[in-house]
Amino acid sequence: MSGQGNVPAGFEGDDRAPQLSAADAAAVDAWVDSGFDAAAVGGDRARRVAELLSKLATPMIEKDPTLADATFARVLRAAAGRGEVVLSGLDAEALDAWVFQGYDAAGVPASLRERAGRHAALAQMVCAGSVASTSDLAGAVMDRIEAAESDRAERLTFPVGGGGRGIRMSDLVSVAAVLLIAGSVVWPAMAAVRDRSRRAVCLSNLGNTGSAMAMYAGTNRDALPATAGLGVGRFWDVGGAQPHSNSANLYTLAREGYVPVATLACPGNPNAPTSKWDDHARDWRSLDEISYSYQLMSGPASPRWNEGAARPVLADRSPVIIRLARGEPADPYANAPNHRSAGQHLLLTDGSVRWITSPVLPSGDNIWLPRPIEQWLDEAKRGLPAGSLSGKESPAGADDTFLGP
Amino acid sequence: MQHDTDEQLLARYREGDTPAFRRLIDRHHDELLRFLTRLVGDRQAAEDVFQEAFLQVHISADTFDPTRRFKPWLFTIAANKGRDYVRKRGRRHEVDISAPVRSGAGPADGGNSFVDLMEIDVAAPDERMDAAERDAMVQRAVDRLSPTLKEILLLAYFQKLSYAQIADELEIPLGTVKSRLHAAVASFARAWQQVSKGLRES
Numbered sequence: 001m002s003g004q005g006n007v008p009a010g011f012e013g014d015d016r017a018p019q020l021s022a023a024d025a026a027a028v029d030a031w032v033d034s035g036f037d038a039a040a041v042g043g044d045r046a047r048r049v050a051e052l053l054s055k056l057a058t059p060m061i062e063k064d065p066t067l068a069d070a071t072f073a074r075v076l077r078a079a080a081g082r083g084e085v086v087l088s089g090l091d092a093e094a095l096d097a098w099v100f101q102g103y104d105a106a107g108v109p110a111s112l113r114e115r116a117g118r119h120a121a122l123a124q125m126v127c128a129g130s131v132a133s134t135s136d137l138a139g140a141v142m143d144r145i146e147a148a149e150s151d152r153a154e155r156l157t158f159p160v161g162g163g164g165r166g167i168r169m170s171d172l173v174s175v176a177a178v179l180l181i182a183g184s185v186v187w188p189a190m191a192a193v194r195d196r197s198r199r200a201v202c203l204s205n206l207g208n209t210g211s212a213m214a215m216y217a218g219t220n221r222d223a224l225p226a227t228a229g230l231g232v233g234r235f236w237d238v239g240g241a242q243p244h245s246n247s248a249n250l251y252t253l254a255r256e257g258y259v260p261v262a263t264l265a266c267p268g269n270p271n272a273p274t275s276k277w278d279d280h281a282r283d284w285r286s287l288d289e290i291s292y293s294y295q296l297m298s299g300p301a302s303p304r305w306n307e308g309a310a311r312p313v314l315a316d317r318s319p320v321i322i323r324l325a326r327g328e329p330a331d332p333y334a335n336a337p338n339h340r341s342a343g344q345h346l347l348l349t350d351g352s353v354r355w356i357t358s359p360v361l362p363s364g365d366n367i368w369l370p371r372p373i374e375q376w377l378d379e380a381k382r383g384l385p386a387g388s389l390s391g392k393e394s395p396a397g398a399d400d401t402f403l404g405p
Numbered sequence: 406m407q408h409d410t411d412e413q414l415l416a417r418y419r420e421g422d423t424p425a426f427r428r429l430i431d432r433h434h435d436e437l438l439r440f441l442t443r444l445v446g447d448r449q450a451a452e453d454v455f456q457e458a459f460l461q462v463h464i465s466a467d468t469f470d471p472t473r474r475f476k477p478w479l480f481t482i483a484a485n486k487g488r489d490y491v492r493k494r495g496r497r498h499e500v501d502i503s504a505p506v507r508s509g510a511g512p513a514d515g516g517n518s519f520v521d522l523m524e525i526d527v528a529a530p531d532e533r534m535d536a537a538e539r540d541a542m543v544q545r546a547v548d549r550l551s552p553t554l555k556e557i558l559l560l561a562y563f564q565k566l567s568y569a570q571i572a573d574e575l576e577i578p579l580g581t582v583k584s585r586l587h588a589a590v591a592s593f594a595r596a597w598q599q600v601s602k603g604l605r606e607s
Binding site for chain 1: 423426427430431434435436438439440442443452455456459460463464518519520521522523525527539540543544547558559561562563565567568583586587588590591592593594595597
């Protein structure tokens with residue numbers, strides 16, 4: 001901006017804006033270039049301009065003792081205008097001196113002593129007054145402390161925020177009650193969800209086992225899985241060195257790779273293994289590891305896969321065998337324990353799976369028992385005493401469903 | 406035991422000496438009750454706050470720093486309790502109908518906005534009024550102060566604290582203490598002037 005041609009946009013033609021002569025403009029530029037140092041600028045004109053502009057930065061504050069007073073007076077007037085009252089100057093000084101002397105007017109300089117005395121008289125007036133006791137205040141305090149202490153003793157003093165406040169037993173009871181109510185509302189819903197998901201897994205297990213049995217039957221002339229060595233001992237003696245339990249028949253599917261062990265594990269049985277513990281195993285290791293009860297293969301005739309009427313071959317584990325094997329009495333009408341005793345899944349020889357809520361089939365056949373026992377039950381109409389089964393019973397024929405263990 | 410300091414008494418109480426606490430209460434009974442009566446405005450309320458304050462002393466006894474003095478601590482606790490009480494009561498919008506309208510307190514009603522103590526009658530109780538009457542008048546004058554001014558005035562008058570100590574107690578700057586106490590004294594002197602003048606005129 002050393003000449004007219006470099007006037008910033010927007011200023012051209014605006015004759016109200018005063019403009020520097022070209023020489024002055026150049027002088028300003030030189031002053032700026034010199035780092036605002038007037039002494040370093042060459043040329044008379046430049047120096048004059050620089051000196052003129054330097055004046056802008058010159059401090060012009062001269063001490064004016066009346067300014068503080070005037071300001072203070074205005075503040076006081078403003079305060080008075082708002083209805084506020086202020087001490088007269090001497091009274092203010094006397095107050096400071098009196099406080100400084102520890103509220104002893106005698107120590108205040110003579111010139112202010114009388115006014116300090118007035119302050120003392122005001123204070124005396126405020127601090128006086130009768131407090132003749134009408135009640136045993138101290139006793140009341142001690143009573144309240146005692147009450148507070150017994151209240152504190154009721155609190156379990158957790159260090160909450162360090163404030164000495166604790167949690168009362170009654171607070172805990174309230175919280176517990178809320179949790180209990182909330183739990184009682186939520187728990188059944190949660191339990192129902194869990195039950196449904198367990199039943200879904202179980203249903204899928206039986207479907208897959210049915211497929212495996214179909215494959216087994218395909219290579220074994222429609223026969224269901226069975227092993228030699230049966231009839232030696234009791235069919236519920238699971239896990240012996242020379243397996244003769246009925247579960248060993250079912251385990252054939254896992255041993256020969258038709259299904260993984262996990263497929264024969266119902267989620268409703270917490271003891272069921274879900275992987276092979278020994279590649280050479282021929283049976284589960286104990287009765288409580290078993291999830292599903294299989295048609296006993298020891299009868300005069302056994303059902304065959306996909307032949308004739310569909311017959312049950314596999315179901316959730318038998319509650320009857322579990323109890324009788326332990327030497328306890330059993331309820332012949334109980335449902336399998338896998339699904340909270342609400343019922344059991346049943347796999348039939350046509351590969352279908354269904355959910356039944358009673359162990360008694362429409363034909364009257366009880367899936368937990370051989371026919372002779374059922375007939376005896378029909379007459380007696382009562383529970384099975386301990387020892388009702390010896391562990392060596394067999395189905396009466398291919399049409400007698402008898403599942404175990 | 407007679408010559409035990411407050412701090413010693415509190416220490417003994419912390420060790421299980423219950424009568425020591427009772428002595429502390431008795432020792433400060435009169436002065437604290439006067440202070441609280443002035444602060445909250447009536448005797449019944451003051452007694453409640455008094456109990457609250459000592460209950461707090463009991464609860465906080467373990468946190469008391471034995472190198473400090475007991476009395477300022479007690480009065481601070483009491484002032485806090487009193488402030489809580491006044492705040493709670495304030496929600497009920499209690500109005501003293503005998504109090505002048507605020508705008509009338511200025512020069513407009515003939516009074517000077519500057520208070521000169523030499524013009525104020527602070528004479529000792531005279532024959533014209535008995536002690537109880539005078540006490541009630543002082544209370545009326547104190548009640549005209551805002552809670553902030555009232556608190557600093559009473560802390561200064563009752564505890565005879567230095568500006569620095571007041572600043573410490575109220576946790577406000579030293580300069581504020583000074584200007585606030587000046588305003589408090591001026592307001593009280595003016596209020597007393599009005600209350601006592603009202604009495605003379607009636």
